[in-house]
Amino acid sequence: METSSPCPVDAVLKLLAGPWTTHVLWVLQTQGALRFGALKRAIPGISSRLLTERLRRLASAGFVAREMVPSVPPQVTYRLTERGRRLGEVLAQLQPIVSEWEAQAASEVEAPLGLP
Template identity: 40%
Template sequence: MEGLMATSARRGPYVCGIDAGMDVVSGKWKSLVLWELNNHGTRRFGELRRGLPGVSEKMLIQHLREMEADGLIHREVYREVPPRVEYSLTEHGTSLNEALRSLGEWGKRRCERLAAEDAPAPAPA
């Protein structure tokens, strides 16, 4: 299969569109950051961290930096005391969130199917 011409700073040439898309959402937290910003709007770092239970500060910082470099989020620094930093979705991030919506719906159906499979069988009459 011939690679696509586009490359990112972190990867070589992409093999297909899925490869390019997965590059920007790789990692457990990126799609959840997109979801959080989409559902709650502009958020400060602490608000994002509270909205994503289990994420470490280090991992969230890393993902936010990568997402900013990929043009998915906008980081606004307010020159105040104490300093305030806010994160919001860019148009590019919003369009990616729309693309991920179908995957989220598929995942919800999968969870329902798995829950049904795990349900105890009815007792014989």
């Protein structure tokens, strides 16, 4: 993972900003190791090409491990590495903030102009 920015977290945030990236991490964190087909089914709407690209980028950054069992067809399983699990813990800490913001947005829709 390259770090050309003076901000030390830029490289990670740029990686996570890619489409579906956090969703892939979340599924692997909540469901554990999965084969490609099961992972694709767990993320409705993602194309095989994009899932492959996301998995390769996450693997090259050390967040996901790809394990292949030689068979016909080959059995490939993806799982979070220790680095990926640690990142997942940090991302999980955002959930209370996101829930709070969603609740605020919902109350703003219900009470426009700040009226109760």
